[in-house]
Amino acid sequence: MALLEVLDLQVRFDTADGLVQAVRGVSFAVESGHTLGIVGESGSGKSVSTQAAFGFARGAHVSGRALFEGRDLLAMSDRELRAVRGARVGMIFQDPLTSLHPMYRVGWQIVEAIRAHDRSVTKRAARSRAIELMARVGIPQPERRVDDYPHQFSGGMRQRVMIAMAMALTPSLLIADEPTTALDPTVQAQILELLRELKEDFGTAIIMITHDLGVIAEIADDVVVLYAGKIMEEAAVRDLFYHYHHPYTEGLMASLPSTGVRRGELVPIDGQPPSPIDPLPGCPFAPRCRYATAECTIEAPQLLEIPGEPRHRSACVLPRERAARQALRETRFAPATRDMVLDR
Amino acid sequence: MLTPPEAAAPHELGAPSDERGSHLSVRGARSIEGRSPWRLAFERLRRDRLSLVALGVILLIVLVAIFAPLIAKGTGHGVYTQYPTTGLTPTGLPRAPSSAFPLGTDDLGRTLLVRIAYGARVSLLVGVLATLMTVTIGAALGLVAGYFGKLVDTLIARAVDVMLSIPFLLFAIALASVVSVTPLHLGPLTLGKGIPIVVLVIGIFSWATVARIVRGQVIAIRSREYIEAARALGASSWRIIVFDVLPNVLPTIIVYATLLIPVSIVAEAALSYLGVGIPPPTADWGSMIADAQSYYQQAWWFLTFPSLALLMTTLAFNILGDGVRDAIDPRGTPFKS
Amino acid sequence: MLTFLARRLALGILVMWLVTVIVFIIFYIGPGSADVARALAGRDAPPSTVALIARRLLLDRPWYVQYGHFIWELLHGNLGFDYYHDEPVTTIVAQGIPITLSLIVGAAPIWLLIGVLTGMYSARHPRSFLDRSFTTFALAFYSTPTFVLGVLLILLLYYQLTIHGIALFPGSGFTPLTQNPFEWFRGLVLPWLTLALVAAATYTRLTRSSMLDVLGEDYVRTARAKGLSERRVVWRHALRAALTPILTQFGIDVGTLVGGTVITEQVFGLPGLGWTAVHSIEQQDLPVIIGIVIVASAAVVVANIVVDALYAFVDPRVRLH
């Protein structure tokens, strides 16, 4: 049984401009000890979906099911949900500066996380555990730094504090929401390395939410690609990078400067993502898709298995056989002949 | 590194609605003309029913102020005229509302309705003039201090500190008392008691807050990249202030001005209540309430109607001010005044 | 931390000095040299008094000598002499201070409590019925001029109750605390309410917005992610951060009130500083007004320094820089 299984999750917000459909029927599963990468651009619903599952999307209409260790999170009372958060699930976020309370010492904040779920732990024991954790996540001189305030740490060190806090009670799942986006490349490498180590040591499953396919390639076992609140494709990481099916995934790959031809033209996806208010019927990617046909704008394709590739599913009507797909690709995908399209 | 935050907060998801239209072929003439932030704010305000009611009340008060002489003519009672026989009881007390005196009379047997109508003139005039003065001085100093920084900023910031340390009412009282002994001569202008000095006093004491708010905003705006872009283009400081900084502080200034009008009206009424504002016999709500205080046991109307007029006016302006603020910055925080 | 306070103190002294300059300009230069003595002497003062003032304040000397004299006396705690009452101004000010302080001491906790509690509730349950009620009341009280509210309270809670035989509160007057604590309290309830209800409105609005901002902060999300109870999230994490602007405002308000209870004192006939100032005008008794203005300004300056010290105490980012 999967550690976390999200089924047909829908998240909607009421705004002044209308009903925002942030997540539209998303299902995915995380196995124990595995890393699931959720990748998508801004507004794709990648953060909202996990936050909603754990009761963070305040004021949102959430429906669907989110089975964590066999129990539905969305059906839990506040008290039950709190017992899960922090203890069974740890979370780290994009901006480690604003994610730590500026007015409390970091040690105090870690101690609070420990004692929130087990009052029997003495403050002294919790404190030495906090120091241990800080040492574990690579903070030098933890005995001294435990009494410092967040603003006295660098960005990378703050993220380490966040990780120490999230891992305090050795949760079975760590949700990392763009944990390296605000960090410099060399610090990002440190944090990714640390997450890999912790996963090995504690057997913690990780959900890595990111917009960076490089991070996904480095750390994920399985990947879910979100676009406009829907899953476009999901696969094991190698399948996704080497045998992607969905044109959106293809577009993302082609846009990347590091995989594209050096000094050549990158191949961007033309146009802009759709508005989340009153989404059009059909495949949300159809307006930007070079393979789109009239049928794509009428009905959204189902998320279906690719034959011969376990766990690989794609929501696109393109041929399921690789050869047929490749043939089509060659006829439609000729970047050199494409002129720049006005960005309307 | 700066990546747009994942749209967790619903308002961020609210993309302009015609972006969606751009994927369809229905791109009408409507999408070509941009929707200015001002027009969007105006449209939001138009949907805010409470604000519209407040606006209606304000318009009514303005009309009453403008047509006060007509009201006087209609009732047949002058604003200063005392009616010792019809307007006072045999024991010399004010008369209760009646067909002759719709809102009753005051302690001198004058008709309250007409005096309240005339009082609106003073309140609105002082409220608007004092606000204009405050906002002009405050915004100008705030802009200059915030944009140029350094010595100018230090000087203005200290001046603001001083002005905020001086208790307004006390100082207003002090100033009024000096003026009442020896009128102030400002060039051709002689300021004795009355509207000009009240406006001046309120203006002098309120600009500091405006300056401080504007300065804070300008400092925030100054660090925006569009200001740097303008500098990179070679635009002069004044051009940048007028075209890039001012339009972006203007919403704050407008919201603050709307909220400052009732504050000024109350300040004027308070000064008059204390006897250092508009001198009698000019009809003024503040001094009417002061006079009525001695008669609250015998003549409730004398106290009630001027109080209601004042309360309605300030309430209407405050509601409108809140509405304007919400319209200009839909997720803005309530204004601190 | 110490240098920070020293700098604030220096700034406070600078501000105080500028206040004296302004006072000097208004009272000693504004009226024109010929009229200063007459203005300070009070209404119907005999020419001998006017001459005495001119001599005492060195009015025949250049302005900077006069100013030096003025400052010199201030530094010695001498606020001047009240020729109308024939008493030092300090004596008169000293009589008013306990009354004004009594007003502040009672009103401040009331408005802080009402404002913060309603504001917090509103922020936690935005758009709920109670939130709407609180914000409506806040707007109403915020729009009510102090003297209108005071007079209304007298009318309802004093007059209406009294004529119906329930004499809960007196309509006016002040009993010193040392003389009779109960009477002191009874006499001040209505003035306290007057001051507090108007001020509380500001605090409801301020707390609500400040709290709403903080509840949207990332560290509040972190606190929830730790599995903390909502009560702990709100009281330990959110309120701690939301309190800073509230405390700032509170310090400033309390400081300003030393010279800002004028109207309440006037409405309820409490002879505090403000009342004294207003009545000094009727007698054109300027020295008293000068004295009160300086004392009240000093109170604001001191309150500002206290607020900044408190700020540094509450927020480690200020303290450690």
Next chain:
Amino acid sequence: MTEPTLTGGPNGSLLKLEDIVKHFPVRTGSGLGRGQREVVHAVDGVSLAVSRGETLGLVGETGCGKSTLARVALRLLEVTEGRVVFDGVDLTALSARHLRAYRREMQMIFQDPYGSLNPRRRVGSIIGEPFAVHGVVARSQRRQAVQELMELVGLNPEHYNRFPAEFSGGQRQRIGVARALALRPKLLVCDEPVSALDVSIQAQIVNLLARLQKELQLTYLFIAHDLSVVRHLCDRIAVMYLGQLVEVGPVGEIDVEPRHPYTEALLSAVPVPDPDDAARRRRIVLSGDVPSPIDPPSGCRFRTRCPRARPICGEQVPPLEVRAGSGAGHLTACHFPLEPGDARAPVEIAPAPLLEEGHPC
């Protein structure tokens, strides 16, 4: 500084930065005369030349001084020391009035597509602002000129009257490009123009910049914090660390055979979107953080995090020069540069020795 950094390509250099120093005074502690006035060494002795028609990538992490250097180059900030020579003219010596004329020759594109456009002006007015400031296009022809620019950068000219809020991030960035191009500048400084954009949009803007360079013979100074976009667009790369250049050279050499350990670390730090490659790749994880620019380390500034550091690194500042084994235009500031071939060879990942106790905050 040595001559090679200052020489441009065959067309000569358009922009020369000579020994640029930029210090920002900061007040710490502060107080009545007792506060120490400290100095942030944002840029400390950088010499660099940008040739006509080339794209020079300036790479480094937060706080390395790359943005400061760019702003000094445009004289949006005044230098503390050094000279900025543009097209043979010493900009640092020009009066504000004379400088205005040169503003037409060099423009900037900004990072934040939301902050770089005034939200209360219409797009037409934003793009037309350069014309208004310099009075170069008559008012009556401005609209047409602006619409031509919009067409050039791939915007719908009919959107002339719209406001920035009605555009998405990528479209806003195009507006910023159009504004920068209005005066037909020779030099365009791009300050992380794509790092705030989503990948698919990022590629649109990168392609746009590449196309415009070809069509308008532009020279780019392209600033970025990682190498992935830069190596795509640039001819040469300059790597900065803590206010100084550590390595400069042609993109092919820097990318393939970095000689400076920091460059190598930076290259290896950027995650590769290729799972097999990622698994195979030797990754250098630097320990610790960048030291404070208020009190930079003595000698080589990278030594506190450098796996190759030796005592001499703390004593002598390594000069930026051509090292044995590098091509003529490839300069490295390191006492113990990597040997060609080192970078690709798998080496054990050893935690870097901390040379100094304590930990930078």
